[in-house]
Amino acid sequence: MIGLNCKPLYIENAENQLYNPTLNIKTTMTYLETAAQFYSEVAQTPQVGLCCVQSTPLQLPGLKIPLSMQEMNYGCGTTVHPTELGKQPTVLYVGVGGGLEALQFAYFSRRPGAVIAVDPVAAMREAAARNLEMALTDNPWFESSFVEIREGDAFNLPVADGSVDIVAQNCLFNIFEPEDLTRALKEAYRVLKCGGRLQMSDPIATSPIPAHLQQDERLRAMCLSGALTYEEYTQRIIDAGFGQIEIRARRPYRLLDSQTYNLETHLLLESLDSVSFKVPIPEDGACIFTGKTAIYAGCEDFFDDKAGHILQRGIPATVCDKTAAKLATVKPKEVIITDSTWHYNGGGCC
Numbered sequence: 001m002i003g004l005n006c007k008p009l010y011i012e013n014a015e016n017q018l019y020n021p022t023l024n025i026k027t028t029m030t031y032l033e034t035a036a037q038f039y040s041e042v043a044q045t046p047q048v049g050l051c052c053v054q055s056t057p058l059q060l061p062g063l064k065i066p067l068s069m070q071e072m073n074y075g076c077g078t079t080v081h082p083t084e085l086g087k088q089p090t091v092l093y094v095g096v097g098g099g100l101e102a103l104q105f106a107y108f109s110r111r112p113g114a115v116i117a118v119d120p121v122a123a124m125r126e127a128a129a130r131n132l133e134m135a136l137t138d139n140p141w142f143e144s145s146f147v148e149i150r151e152g153d154a155f156n157l158p159v160a161d162g163s164v165d166i167v168a169q170n171c172l173f174n175i176f177e178p179e180d181l182t183r184a185l186k187e188a189y190r191v192l193k194c195g196g197r198l199q200m201s202d203p204i205a206t207s208p209i210p211a212h213l214q215q216d217e218r219l220r221a222m223c224l225s226g227a228l229t230y231e232e233y234t235q236r237i238i239d240a241g242f243g244q245i246e247i248r249a250r251r252p253y254r255l256l257d258s259q260t261y262n263l264e265t266h267l268l269l270e271s272l273d274s275v276s277f278k279v280p281i282p283e284d285g286a287c288i289f290t291g292k293t294a295i296y297a298g299c300e301d302f303f304d305d306k307a308g309h310i311l312q313r314g315i316p317a318t319v320c321d322k323t324a325a326k327l328a329t330v331k332p333k334e335v336i337i338t339d340s341t342w343h344y345n346g347g348g349c350c
C-alpha cells in the first residue's frame with residue numbers, strides 16, 4: 001500500500017520489512033513496493049540525472065518546459081516521435097514522473113483528455129500535477145484539460161479495451177521482473193486500438209545482469225539492474241502479441257563497473273527507444289526493423305524474391321531483420337545487407 005492515496009497500512013523498519021503497528025503484522029516489501037517507495041522519495045526530493053541519458057529534452061517551437069519538470073526527467077531516452085503525432089492521438093502514458101513527456105504529447109494532441117497519465121505513486125501524481133500547472137504560464141497553447149492524471153498501475157490500466165492510439169512508457173518496464181514485464185506488455189496490448197503503437201524507452205543490458213544485482217531492489221528501482229538483453233526484451237514484446245517492432249534509437253546508457261558492482265568485467269547498459277505495433281504477427285514471425293537495408297548488386301535491373309520484395313539494382317531497400325536474413329541466404333553474392341543503424345523511422349516493407 002506504499003505511496004497510494006490512502007493512508008499507508010504499513011511502516012518500514014530498519015530491515016526493509018513492513019510493519020503494521022495496529023495489527024502487529026510484519027511482512028517483507030515486494031520489489032514493486034520498494035520501487036513505489038523510491039519514486040515517492042524522488043517525487044518529493046528530485047534527483048537530477050537519475051535515469052536520463054545526456055541529452056536535453058526534445059525542444060519544440062512554443063514549448064517551454066518548467067525547470068522543476070526538467071529536473072524530474074527520469075526517462076532514459078524519448079517516447080515522443082514528432083513526425084507521427086499529427087493526428088491528435090489519444091495517448092495513455094504509464095508512469096507519469098514529473099510530467100515531461102505527458103506535456104510533450106499534449107503539445108501535439110492539444111485537446112481535452114487526449115493524454116491520460118497513470119501512476120500508482122501519489123507523490124508522483126501530485127508533483128506531475130504541480131509541474132503541469134506551472135507549464136500553463138509559459139505555454140499559451142496548453143490547457144490543463146489536455147492531460148488527465150489518474151491513479152493506476154501498469155498491470156491494471158484504468159481504460160477500456162482497444163481505446164487508445166498510443167501507450168507510452170519511459171524507463172519503467174525495465175524495473176519489472178520478466179513475468180511482470182510480460183503482464184505489463186499484455187495490458188498495454190489490451191488497451192491499444194488495432195494498429196495502435198506501444199512507444200517505449202528502456203535500458204537494455206549488453207550481457208545478462210547477474211542475479212546478485214537483479215535481486216537488489218533499490219538498484220532495480222533506479223533502472224540499473226532489471227534490464228534484459230536486447231533479444232530477451234524484443235522477444236517478450238513479440239510474445240505479448242505485437243507483430244512489428246521498430247527500433248528508433250540505441251545508445252550507451254550506464255556502465256556497471258566491475259569494482260562497484262562486484263562483477264568479473266564491466267557491463268554496459270544501453271538505452272533502447274522502440275515502437276511496437278498492435279498488428280498480427282506474420283506466419284513466419286514478427287518483423288523487427290533495426291535500420292538494415294538490402295541492395296541488389298546483380299546483373300538484372302531488379303531482383304524479385306516473389307515474397308513481396310522487389311529490389312532495384314543499386315538502390316537500398318529497407319527490410320526487417322527477418323527478411324534481411326532470408327535474402328542473405330537466398331542470394332548471398334548478389335544481395336548486400338547493410339548493418340543495423342538502430343535508427344529506423346518507418347517506411348519499410350516486411
Ligand SMILES: C[S@@+](CC[C@H](N)C(=O)[O-])C[C@H]1O[C@@H](n2cnc3c(N)ncnc32)[C@H](O)[C@@H]1O
Nearest residue numbers: 039073074075095096097121124153154170171
Ligand atoms: C523511472 S520513472 C520514469 C518517469 C517518466 N516516465 C519520465 O520519463 O520521467 C518511473 C515512473 O513510474 C512510476 N511507477 C512505479 N511503479 C509503477 C507501476 N507499477 N505502474 C505504473 N507506474 C509506476 C513511478 O512512480 C515513476 O513515475
